[in-house]
Amino acid sequence: MNASQIESFFATLQAANPMPVTELEYTSVFELLAAVLLSAQATDVGVNKATRKLFPVAGTPQKILDLGLEGLEGHIKTIGLYRSKAKHLMQTCQILVEQHGGQVPRTREALEALPGVGRKTANVVLNSAFGEATMAVDTHIFRLGNRTGLxxxxxxxxxEQKLLKRIPANYLVDAHHWLILHGRYVCQARKPQCPQCAVAAYCDFKPKTL
DNA sequence: ATCCCGAGGG
DNA sequence: CCCTCTGGAT
Incomplete structure (x- = not known):
């Protein structure tokens, strides 16, 4: 994809969805962090199903700690990888309470020091909670980056580095969500919906069988 | 490189 | 049955 195709690509996605947001449900920065941590290799639908019951009971680090490991596991058992996620979230809450006054830190370094939080999760929090032009590369964005030629x-x-370099600055903050949503609903892993795709004209990927 | 690990879709 | 889903730790 060349520069003018990239411009058209994002202008088209922006026109279809002017203010894209995460489909994960949360009412605070802490809930966002917890939801993203739980979303690893899981669908947001499945994560929301669990957090809609969990967050009203325990929406702060201290209240998660009060649940105890077994209690937390009980709330998230329907999410894949739930044992390691429960352990990591408990350890993360402990650190938030002891070292950050119960708040979510705003730096990449402090975020990535939290158990269960790697580069991708830190990028999501920096972007969605703090408005930074980061690019969290999940399974969808990795696939689209390669498939489209972007x-x-x-x-x-x-x-991630190529996206940050190639996406025009005015699209950068929202690009993460446009790419995720496009990957989830149109440019799907198994069956990309190229005939219904609004940006197919700017994309390198041409499926053999339509 | 391998493990973790449930739900939904095809 | 097999693949995929907003990955991270060992």
Whole structure:
């Protein structure tokens, strides 16, 4: 994809969805962090189903700690990888209470120091909670970067760096959500919906069987 | 490189 | 049955 195709690509996605937001449900920065941590290799629908019951009971680090490990596991058992996520979230809440006054830190370094929080999760929090122009590369964005020709790369980090370099500044803050939503509903892993795709004209990917 | 690990879709 | 889903730790 060349520069003018990239411009058209995002202008089209923006026109279809002027103010894109996360489909994960949360009412505070802490809930956002917890929801993203739980969303690893899981669908947002499944995460929301669990957090709609969990957050009203325990929407702060201290209240999660009060649940105890078993109690927390009980709330998130329907989410994949739930044992490691429960352990990591408990450890993260402990650190938030003891080292950050119960608040979510605003720096990449402090975020990535939290158990269960890696580069991708830190990027989501920095973007969605603090408005920074980061690019969290999840399974969707990694696939689209390669499939479309927007940012080919062998690793998520490589795709991230190319996206940050190639996406025009005025689209950068929202680009993360446009790409995720496009990947989820149109440019699907199994069956990309190229005939109904609004940006197919700017995309390198041409499926053989239509 | 491997493990973790439930739900939904095809 | 197999694949996918807003990955991270060992």
């Amino acid at each position: 940012a080919p790369g062998k690793t998520p980090f490589e795709v």
